[in-house]
Amino acid sequence: xFFASASRALGDGNMTADPGSASNPxxxxxxxxxxxxxxxxxxxxxxxxxxxxxxxxxxxxxxKVVKARLVMTTDNEFTLYLDGREVGHGAEWRELFVFDLIxxxxxxxxxxxxxxxxxxxxxxxxxxxxxxxxxxxxIQVKSDSSWRVVPNGLSRWETRTEVPxxxxxxxxxxxxxxxxxxxxxxxxxxxxxxxPIKVFFWQTGxxxxxxxSICAVVILISFRLxxxxxxHRKERWLLRQERARIAREIHDDIGSRMTQLVxxxxxxxxxxxxxxxxxxxxxxxxxxxxxxxxTMDEILWAVNPRRDTLRDFTAYVCKYAEDFFRPTQIQCxxxxxxxxxxxxxxLPLRRSLLMAIKETLNNAxxxxxxxELRLQIHWQGQRLVVVVQDNGKGFDPAVVKSERNGLTNMxxxxxxxxxxxxxxxxxxxxxxxxxxxxxxxxxxxFWNWFWNAKQLPEQISETRASRADDSPQNHDPTK
Amino acid sequence: MTPPSDKTTxxxxxxxxxxxxxxQPKVRESWTKLINSFPDFTCIVGCATGxxxxxxxxxQQPDVVLMDIFLPRMSGIECTVRxxxxxxxxxxxxxxxxxxxxxxxxxxxxxxDGYLLKRTKPSDLRKALLxxxxxxxxxxxxxxxxxxxxxxxxxxxxxxxxHLSVREEQILVLLxxxxxxxxxxxxxxxxxxxxxxxxxxxxxxxxxxxxxxxVVRYMASKTPQQKPGA
Numbered sequence: 001x002f003f004a005s006a007s008r009a010l011g012d013g014n015m016t017a018d019p020g021s022a023s024n025p026x027x028x029x030x031x032x033x034x035x036x037x038x039x040x041x042x043x044x045x046x047x048x049x050x051x052x053x054x055x056x057x058x059x060x061x062x063x064k065v066v067k068a069r070l071v072m073t074t075d076n077e078f079t080l081y082l083d084g085r086e087v088g089h090g091a092e093w094r095e096l097f098v099f100d101l102i103x104x105x106x107x108x109x110x111x112x113x114x115x116x117x118x119x120x121x122x123x124x125x126x127x128x129x130x131x132x133x134x135x136x137x138x139i140q141v142k143s144d145s146s147w148r149v150v151p152n153g154l155s156r157w158e159t160r161t162e163v164p165x166x167x168x169x170x171x172x173x174x175x176x177x178x179x180x181x182x183x184x185x186x187x188x189x190x191x192x193x194x195x196p197i198k199v200f201f202w203q204t205g206x207x208x209x210x211x212x213s214i215c216a217v218v219i220l221i222s223f224r225l226x227x228x229x230x231x232h233r234k235e236r237w238l239l240r241q242e243r244a245r246i247a248r249e250i251h252d253d254i255g256s257r258m259t260q261l262v263x264x265x266x267x268x269x270x271x272x273x274x275x276x277x278x279x280x281x282x283x284x285x286x287x288x289x290x291x292x293x294x295t296m297d298e299i300l301w302a303v304n305p306r307r308d309t310l311r312d313f314t315a316y317v318c319k320y321a322e323d324f325f326r327p328t329q330i331q332c333x334x335x336x337x338x339x340x341x342x343x344x345x346x347l348p349l350r351r352s353l354l355m356a357i358k359e360t361l362n363n364a365x366x367x368x369x370x371x372e373l374r375l376q377i378h379w380q381g382q383r384l385v386v387v388v389q390d391n392g393k394g395f396d397p398a399v400v401k402s403e404r405n406g407l408t409n410m411x412x413x414x415x416x417x418x419x420x421x422x423x424x425x426x427x428x429x430x431x432x433x434x435x436x437x438x439x440x441x442x443x444x445x446f447w448n449w450f451w452n453a454k455q456l457p458e459q460i461s462e463t464r465a466s467r468a469d470d471s472p473q474n475h476d477p478t479k
Numbered sequence: 480m481t482p483p484s485d486k487t488t489x490x491x492x493x494x495x496x497x498x499x500x501x502x503q504p505k506v507r508e509s510w511t512k513l514i515n516s517f518p519d520f521t522c523i524v525g526c527a528t529g530x531x532x533x534x535x536x537x538x539q540q541p542d543v544v545l546m547d548i549f550l551p552r553m554s555g556i557e558c559t560v561r562x563x564x565x566x567x568x569x570x571x572x573x574x575x576x577x578x579x580x581x582x583x584x585x586x587x588x589x590x591x592d593g594y595l596l597k598r599t600k601p602s603d604l605r606k607a608l609l610x611x612x613x614x615x616x617x618x619x620x621x622x623x624x625x626x627x628x629x630x631x632x633x634x635x636x637x638x639x640x641x642h643l644s645v646r647e648e649q650i651l652v653l654l655x656x657x658x659x660x661x662x663x664x665x666x667x668x669x670x671x672x673x674x675x676x677x678x679x680x681x682x683x684x685x686x687x688x689x690x691x692x693x694v695v696r697y698m699a700s701k702t703p704q705q706k707p708g709a
Contacts, residue, residue: 251577256503259576259597263509266601270516290598297578307581315580315621322619322657333657334620375657 033096036071037142039124039181040170042149047120052113052150052157053170057129057141059107064134068101072127072143074116075181081113084159087194093124094186100193105131112141113150113158122180124173145169240305243347247304255296262289302351310345310384310439314377317357317386321375328365330373330390337378345384345439349417353386353437356410356421360388360433363406368392368431383419384439389432394425410435494521495612498541500532500558501525501574502550510545517605529553529561537565543608544571546591548582556589563590563686570611584625590686623654626685647681650674 042051059065072080075093079086082104090097116125127143147170150157177183201207269282301307301316318334325332357375364373370392377386410433414421419437497514499522501507507525514522524539526532529550536544544562548555559571573586573594583594593611595604630643643651653663660678664671 255576260503260506260509262598263506263513267509267512270513270601286600290600293576293598294578300577301579307579312581315625318621318624318657319578319580319619331657331662335656336624 033071033176033185034128035130035140035142036126036128036176037144038172038176039075039126039174039178040143040145040147041116041118041123041125041173043168043171045118045123045173047118049118049123050152051116051118051123051125053116053125053143053147054111054113054150054157054160054163054167055141055147056109056111056161057139058109059105059131059139060133060137061107063107063137065102065105065131066134067132068105068129070099070101070127070129071096072099072114072125073097073185074114074125075123076119077117078125079115081111081115081158083111084113084156085197088191090189092187094182096185096188097191098188099191101129102193103196104194109161111159111161115158122173124181126176126181143170145172243303243305247300247306250296250300250303255293255300258289258293258296262286262293265289302347302354308344308346308350313345313350313354317354317377318375320354320358321361321373324361325365325373330365330368330370332373332375335374335376335378349437349439352413352417353384353419353435356413356435357386357388359406359410364388364390364392364431367395370430380436382438383436386435386437387432388434389430391430394427394429394431396427397423397425495519495543495608496521496523496539496541497608498523498532498536498539498544499525500527500529500536500544500550500555501547502527513601513604514545516601520605520608529555529558532558533561533565536562540566541569543612544569545595546571546573548573548575548586556586556591559586559589559591572608572611580619580621580625584622587622587626587682588629588685592682620655620657623651626681627651627655629685643681643684644677647677647684650677651681654678 040053042049070080070087072078073090073093073096077089077091079089080099081087082101085104087101087104088097088099112127112129114125114127116123125143127141129139129141131139131141133139148163148167149170150163150167174181265282265286269279269286272279272282301312307316314336318336321332321334361373364370368390370390373388373390375386375388377384379385411421411423414435414437417437419435422434422436423431424434425431497520499507499510499514501510504527507527511522511525514520523541524535526535530553532544532546533553544566546555546559546562550558553561555573559573562569562571570592571590573583573591574597575582575586575594576597578596586594593607595607599607627643627648630648649667650663653666654660658666660671660674663669664674667674
C-alpha cells in the first residue's frame with residue numbers, strides 16, 4: 001500500500017482511512033491512467049501561478065453508485081474540492097493520486113474544483129473520474145477543455161454550482177503521455193477514503209435556533225420572576241414597616257395614655273369616700289380600661305413585626321394558657337421543644353393557630369372537667385405540631401355534633417393554612433387535639449444564610465429607620 | 480427630681496423607701512401619690528430620666544426602684560444595668576405598659592428583680608412589691624424557658640464562666656413546664672424557700688453575665704442603647 005508523503009490529513013475530522021472499503025487496494029491495478037483526460041491549464045502559464053479549475057457533473061436520479069474512483073495529479077500542486085468540501089491534496093507531478101469518492105456521491109449535480117499551483121516552467125492538471133452505477137452505466141469526467149478557469153479574486157468559488165458564461169474554458173496543454181510529462185506514473189498513491197460528513201441533530205441550524213430561543217425565553221422569564229420577587233420583598237418590607245408603625249402608635253399613644261387614665265382614675269378614687277356612687281363608677285371605669293388594655297396587648301402582639309418569631313408565639317401561647325387557667329381548677333403543663341427559636345412565623349398563620357388554640361383551651365375549661373392539661377409545641381420535619389391534651393371526661397366524637405363545639409371551625413381554619421386539625425377523644429379518656437401547620441424549619445436550608453445575608457442590610461436600615469422614628473414620639477404621647 | 484415627700488423625714492426607718500424613674504411628670508405624680516397611699520411604703524425620690532436616676536438615686540439608698548422601661552435617651556434597661564452596679568442590694572422593678580414577655584426577659588436579664596404592669600390594681604401592686612422584696616419575683620414558664628435557653632446558648636460557645644448548677648437547671652426546667660414553686664418543692668422534696676433561693680441564684684448568675692456584657696457593649700458603642708421592642 002502506498003501513501004503519498006505529500007498528502008495530508010484533512011481537518012474536518014470525518015475522514016477515515018479505510019482500506020477495506022470500496023476501493024480494495026489489493027485489487028490488481030491494471031492501468032491507473034485509464035480514464036484520465038489531458039493536461040489542462042489556464043491559457044497563460046507563468047511561475048508561481050495559481051490556477052483554479054472548475055467543472056460539474058451529474059449523477060442521474062434513482063441510480064446507485066457502486067464505484068467512484070478519481071485519479072489525478074498536477075504540476076506542481078493541487079487541492080481537490082468536491083461540492084465545496086476539501087477532499088485531498090497532492091504535490092508530486094510524477095505520481096498519481098487516487099481518491100475513492102463512493103461515499104460522497106449521491107444522485108444529483110456535483111461540483112469538482114481544483115485549486116492548482118505552478119512553481120515554475122510547465123503547468124498542467126490531469127484528472128479522471130469514473131463512476132460505475134448499479135445499472136451498469138458508467139459516468140466519466142476527464143480533464144478537458146470543458147473545464148472552466150475561475151477568475152482571480154473570487155471567494156467561495158469551489159462551492160458554486162452555476163458559473164457565468166464569461167469564465168474562460170481551460171486550455172489543453174498536452175494529451176496524456178505527451179511532452180513534457182510522463183507516460184507512466186512513478187507511483188500511485190491511494191488516498192484515504194472520505195466518509196460523508198455526518199450532521200448530528202444538535203449541529204443543525206433549526207435545532208440551534210430553537211435552543212437559543214428557549215434560552216432567551218428562560219432568561220426573560222427569570223428576569224421577570226426576579227423582578228417580581230424583588231417587588232414582593234419590597235412589599236413585605238413595607239408591610240412590616242407599616243405594622244411596626246401601627247404597633248408603635250398603639251403602644252405609645254393609646255397604650256400609655258390609657259395606662260395614665262387608669263392611674264389617674266385610681267388616684268382620684270382613693271381620695272373619695274369608700275363605696276360612694278362616684279367611687280364605684282370610677283372603679284368600674286378603671287376595670288373597663290384594664291380589660292381594654294389587655295385586649296390591646298393581644299392586638300399589639302399580633303401587629304408587632306418584631307414578634308413574628310416562633311419563640312414569641314410560644315411565649316404568648318404559654319403566657320395566655322397560664323393566665324387563662326389560673327382562676328380555674330385546671331393545672332396546665334408545657335412541653336416545648338428547646339430548639340424552638342427565632343424561626344419566622346408569619347402573622348396569618350400564627351393568628352389563626354392562636355385562635356384555634358384559644359378555642360381548644362376554652363372548650364377544655366367549659367366541657368372537659370379535667371384537672372390537668374398538657375400543651376405541647378414541637379417540630380415534626382417541616383411542620384409545627386401543637387398538641388392540647390386533657391385528662392377530662394372526654395366525649396364520643398360520633399355523638400357530639402361538631403358544629404356545636406367549634407371543631408369544624410377549627411378544622412376549617414387549619415385547612416385554609418394547609419394544616420391539619422385532629423381531634424381524638426373517648427368518653428372517660430380525655431381529649432386530644434392536634435394541630436399541624438406547615439412551617440419551614442430554619443436550620444434545614446443551607447442556602448438560608450445566603451438569603452439572610454442578602455436581607456441583612458435591609459433589616460439594619462429598617463431597624464435604624466424605626467429607631468429614628470421611635471425616639472421623640474415614644475416619650476410624649478400627650479403631644 | 481421631685482422633692483422627697485414630707486412622710487420621709489418622720490418615719491423613714493420603718494417605711495420601705497421607693498425611688499421612681501418615670502419621664503412623664505403627671506404619671507410620676509400619680510405614682511408617687513399611689514405609693515404614698517400604702518401604709519408601709521414611701522416614695523423618696525422621682526427621676527425623669529435614666530441619667531438623673533444614675534446620678535441621684537445612689538445617694539438616697541432606696542429599697543426599691545420602680546423603673547419605666549421606655550425613657551428618653553438612656554432606656555430603662557440600660558439604667559437598670561447601671562443602677563444595679565451602684566446599688567447591688569436595691570431591688571429594681573420594671574414597669575411596662577404592655578405585657579410583652581420578650582421585653583420582660585430583657586429587663587430581668589439586665590438585672591431587674593421583677594416586673595409590673597402599669598395597670599396593675601393598687602391592691603395587687605402592693606402585694607407584688609412585697610413579693611419582689613421577699614425574693615419571690617415573678618417568673619412565668621416562658622421566662623424560665625428563656626433563662627435556660629440563654630445559658631445553653633452560652634454553653635454552646637464554650638463560655639464556662641457562669642453556668643447553672645444541676646439543681647438550678649432542674650428547677651428552671653420544671654418551672655418552664657408550668658409547675659408552680661410549691662409543686663416543684665413537693666416534687667423535689669425541698670422547701671419553697673429553698674426553691675426560691677435557687678431561683679434567686681440562677682437570676683443573679685444571669686445578671687452578673689448580662690451586666691458585664693451590657694457594660695462592655697455600652698463602653699464599646701458609647702451611643703444610647705437601642706430601645707428594645709416597641
